Amino acid sequence: MKDLTAQQSKVLNCIEESINKTGFPPTRAEICQKLGFKSPNAAESHLRALEKKDIISIAGGSSRGISIKNKKSSSGGSVPVIGLVAAGSATLASENIEREINVDPSLFSKNVDYFLKVKGLSMIEDGIYEDDLVAIHKTTDFKNGDLAVVRTEDDVTLKYIFKENHKLLLKPANKDFDPIHIDLKNESAEVEGIGVGLIRKN
Amino acid sequence: MKDLTAQQSKVLNCIEESINKTGFPPTRAEICQKLGFKSPNAAESHLRALEKKDIISIAGGSSRGISIKNKKSSSGGSVPVIGLVAAGSATLASENIEREINVDPSLFSKNVDYFLKVKGLSMIEDGIYEDDLVAIHKTTDFKNGDLAVVRTEDDVTLKYIFKENHKLLLKPANKDFDPIHIDLKNESAEVEGIGVGLIRKN
DNA sequence: TTTTATACTGTATAAATATATAGTATTTTT
DNA sequence: AAAAATACTATATATTTATACAGTATAAAA
Known part of the structure; x- marks a missing residue:
């Protein structure tokens, strides 16, 4: 729009x-x-x-x-909040949903499918803090530099994503954390969605 | 009837x-x-x-x-968004309202009266970026260390607030910015509200 | 550089609209 | 039985309102 x-x-x-x-x-x-x-x-x-x-x-x-035009339905969109730990498996299964919050869908640039509750400090240098809720738009598409929810073989993580041929780079925003390099020839990794916004409660 | x-x-x-x-x-x-x-x-x-x-x-x-008559109360929580520049004068006058967004009132710890659109980088070290929407609860009460919207004699600013007797300290979260010291004996300053949350659109 | 979009003031007018007035007729309330 | 409310037609008009046209100026896009 x-x-x-x-x-x-x-x-x-x-x-x-x-x-x-x-x-x-x-x-x-x-x-x-x-x-x-x-x-x-x-x-x-x-x-x-x-x-x-x-x-x-x-x-x-x-x-x-x-x-x-396109007046939203009265109640607005109810969007689930999911812990980062649980984001791996059946992401939107009810047992992973911590709560639901009502947000104006027009708030963010893309449709928000769920909020991811951030664990850890790996993105702190770009203003993403522990317990922040990152608005996730479910998609497998991404551009280099997007903030992505990526499921690797043994983890789910929120990082900046860069892809070059068969090499994936997951880059944190914290100098105390190392970037993750994934060679898609040897390892699997899937993009679950991209971050389109953030909500923080003080 | x-x-x-x-x-x-x-x-x-x-x-x-x-x-x-x-x-x-x-x-x-x-x-x-x-x-x-x-x-x-x-x-x-x-x-x-x-x-x-x-x-x-x-x-x-x-x-x-x-x-x-007696129609149901309008859509849930519709909260106005105000530019920081305009926050000084008649804060909630319609000409200062950039838009309205629907938010779940239970999202934040305290009632949100408006969102303040952040200008400048003075709070960037604590994850508050330009164009972020800071949820403001209108009040003149505050605790030392609260994130406060303060109207000084010639400005409106969003900073951490500390008060000791008649001295007010407005502390930014950016080492390139100097703290503002206000002696209430000589200058006036008013707390318009405190920040209770944040929304960021990517 | 030219075009297009934004952001207005100022003036004018045809059309849309509320609203008053004058009636007629039927039903309901006092 | 009289008054008041209901339920309309018909006509008129002052006002509201949309909308076109003519400008000026600035910023953004092509």
Whole structure:
């Protein structure tokens, strides 16, 4: 999905606020009043930009004809939290799920299938701490440098991944930890997913 | 609650249908069209009856200004995201809100009033990066060592806070940044809230 | 470099809309 | 039996509202 500009976000937010508060979408003039614009065309053009980006739809020829597209279901997505130790086997089996949390699926760039609770300090230099919840998008695809959940023959680990031909490099972000080199000719390794975000509880 | 007549129920149903289908309430004319009335006043008087029975409210002087009363509370926890630059003034004013995200309120230890989008690298050594969203619980209370949103005379900043008598220490987590010392006898500073969590989007 | 997108002000107007007024008729409540 | 509510048609109009057109200016993309 295309990113919204700061102003477009404000307009979108203004629409949401209006619907929540009054029960119906705002007029151009109301958007202008709330955001301090002096011309109705300021609102109009932002609305058209949002429409172009498929965020809202505008019913032609009717007042307040704005509706927000792909509204998520009320409860939002419930996403399981899994301990890193357990991530190896049947990842999403219920016995591995520590809890479920509700998150806005639109929060992260890609769909989040589960949160991985981080153990150890191997990624600490890049701001990933013990007990942080790393949002994982399940996929076997990755680009070099992605943060990946990798299942090796005897472990599951969260590292930066680099692949060159049959050689896999799993690189930690901690100088006290050594990178892991895997030769796919001799050993097996599978990418379970990539990290697309992080949640930390203080 | 007073009972609705058959016609009033039809009109109410028509309103609900319109909101579900289009995202906004109907006009008088649209109600007439759907229910086969030939005069806009037919719809009007039914609406006034529904208003009198406290089923709906009608916003005077605005089109489609119908809203159905006692609706369920809106989506779970919708929490605004605010840029650090804007955090100073009218913090939660709509023009400062970049977007809203839905989060599980139980996710963090304390109630989250807003997310602060981090600017700069002053907390990078403790895993708080630029554009991270720090979950802020609005309060003026704090303990020494808390991560606090502090409004000084000319800035708003996110730092570790330590207070001893009239002296305030705002400590960054980056050796390239100097701690800020504030003598409350000479300068003013206010704690706007404390950080209770963090969300990062990759 | 040119084009496209963003981000507005300012003015104007056709169309959409709420809303008042004047009726008629039936049903329900007091 | 009278008053009030219901349930409409019909017409009119002030206001709201969407929307087009003409500009200016800046930033980003091609």
